[in-house]
Amino acid sequence: MGRGKVQLKRIEDKSSRQVTFSKRKGGLMKKARELGVLCDVEVALMIFSDQGRLYEFSSAERKKKYLSFESRTSRKYLPSSKIRYYLRRIFIRVPLSPAAYQYQYETLV
Amino acid sequence: MGRGKVQLKRIEDKSSRQVTFSKRKGGLMKKARELGVLCDVEVALMIFSDQGRLYEFSSAERKKKYLSFESRTSRKYLPSSKIRYYLRRIFIRVPLSPAAYQYQYETLV
DNA sequence: GTCCCTATATATAAATA
DNA sequence: TTATTTATATATAGGGA
Numbered sequence: 613m614g615r616g617k618v619q620l621k622r623i624e625d626k627s628s629r630q631v632t633f634s635k636r637k638g639g640l641m642k643k644a645r646e647l648g649v650l651c652d653v654e655v656a657l658m659i660f661s662d663q664g665r666l667y668e669f670s671s672a673e674r675k676k677k678y679l680s681f682e683s684r685t686s687r688k689y690l691p692s693s694k695i696r697y698y699l700r701r702i703f704i705r706v707p708l709s710p711a712a713y714q715y716q717y718e719t720l721v
Numbered sequence: 722m723g724r725g726k727v728q729l730k731r732i733e734d735k736s737s738r739q740v741t742f743s744k745r746k747g748g749l750m751k752k753a754r755e756l757g758v759l760c761d762v763e764v765a766l767m768i769f770s771d772q773g774r775l776y777e778f779s780s781a782e783r784k785k786k787y788l789s790f791e792s793r794t795s796r797k798y799l800p801s802s803k804i805r806y807y808l809r810r811i812f813i814r815v816p817l818s819p820a821a822y823q824y825q826y827e828t829l830v
Numbered sequence: 831g832t833c834c835c836t837a838t839a840t841a842t843a844a845a846t847a
Numbered sequence: 848t849t850a851t852t853t854a855t856a857t858a859t860a861g862g863g864a
Contacts, residue, residue, distance in 0.1 A: 613840080613841045613842040613843075613855075613856045613857050613858085614841080614842040614843025614844065614854080614855060614856065614857095615842085615843045615844040615845075615853080615854055615855055615856085616843055616844065616855080616856090617843090617855090617856065618759070618842090618843070618856090620755060620758055620759070621758060621759070622758065622759065622760075622761045623759050623760065623761075627848085628843085628844090629759070629760055629761070631843090631849095632759055632760055632842085632843080633756070633759075633760040633762065635841080635842060635843085636752070636755070636756045636759070636760065636841090636842080637756065638841095639752065639840090639841055639842075640749070640752050640753060640756055640764075642841095643745070643748065643749050643752065643841095643858095644749060644766070646729060646745070647742070647745045647746065647749055647768070649729055649730060649731065650727070650729070650730070650731065650732050650738070650741055650742075650745070651731075651732065651738055651741055651742040651745070651770075652731045652732075652738070653742065653768060653769055653770055654768070654769040655749075655766075655767070655768050655769075656765075656766070656767045656768075657753070657764075657765070657766050657767075658764070658765045658766075659756070659762060659763070659764050659765075660762055660763040660764075661760075661762055722838075722839045722840050722841085722857080722858045722859040722860075723836095723837080723838060723839065723840095723858080723859040723860025723861065724836080724837055724838055724839090724859085724860045724861045724862080725838080725839090725860055725861065726838090726839065726860090727839090727859090727860070736831085737860085737861085739831080740831095740832090740860090740861095741859085741860080743832090744858080744859060744860085745858090745859080747858095748857090748858055748859075751858095752841095752858095
């Protein structure tokens with residue numbers, strides 16, 4: 613999709629990796645939104661940049677009614693331990709123990 | 722990206738909506754994976770079809786070590802109340818009350 | 831549904847400013 | 848760096864079997 617064909621492996625040059633990230637992130641978000649609209653389905657997309665920043669798209673129209681995770685994190689740079697924590701909790705969904713959940717709940721609500 | 726240009730609104734014909742869903746879902750998954758590899762970032766994508774089926778991609782390499790939500794749901798068709806529940810819990814992340822969490826935890830673990 | 835085909839729209843790599 | 852341009856690779860709409 614460009615002047616040259618690209619190999620599917622990590623782009624080693626930091627500068628072009630950043631440029632590609634920015635372009636493809638935009639493209640992916642756009643396509644996620646299109647899929648939601650065209651096919652009338654719910655789509656969610658989350659991307660953690662290597663800077664630890666969270667980019668998120670969700671087609672859930674009710675989103676605004678609820679406490680948004682995004683509002684708590686998207687403007688922060690997270691350390692990698694936090695990233696791992698969030699990934700486990702959100703993407704991989706290891707249940708927290710009830711005691712750990714109680715603690716989390718108290719810090720969030 | 723095809724013989725005709727498409728308007729960004731719900732495809733009303735059920736059959737072509739289904740075909741478009743299948744094609745674009747595949748494309749989106751592929752691009753999510755490419756972004757993760759090329760730019761060395763974590764990407765997660767979740768799609769609920771209108772049949773209530775969950776399709777999921779996550780670049781988190783540690784995934785297999787943990788209990789996967791996918792293994793519990795991706796082969797099932799969920800009623801819309803369940804979809805809404807999962808969307809709230811996962812995408813929008815309304816915290817459950819500790820009591821409700823305790824109940825969920827017991828049914829999951 | 832479901833798989834192919836292929837003309838066309840779109841995304842984007844590399845160049846350029 | 849950060850935009851903008853443009854040539855090219857890729858995705859996919861519409862169609863047929």
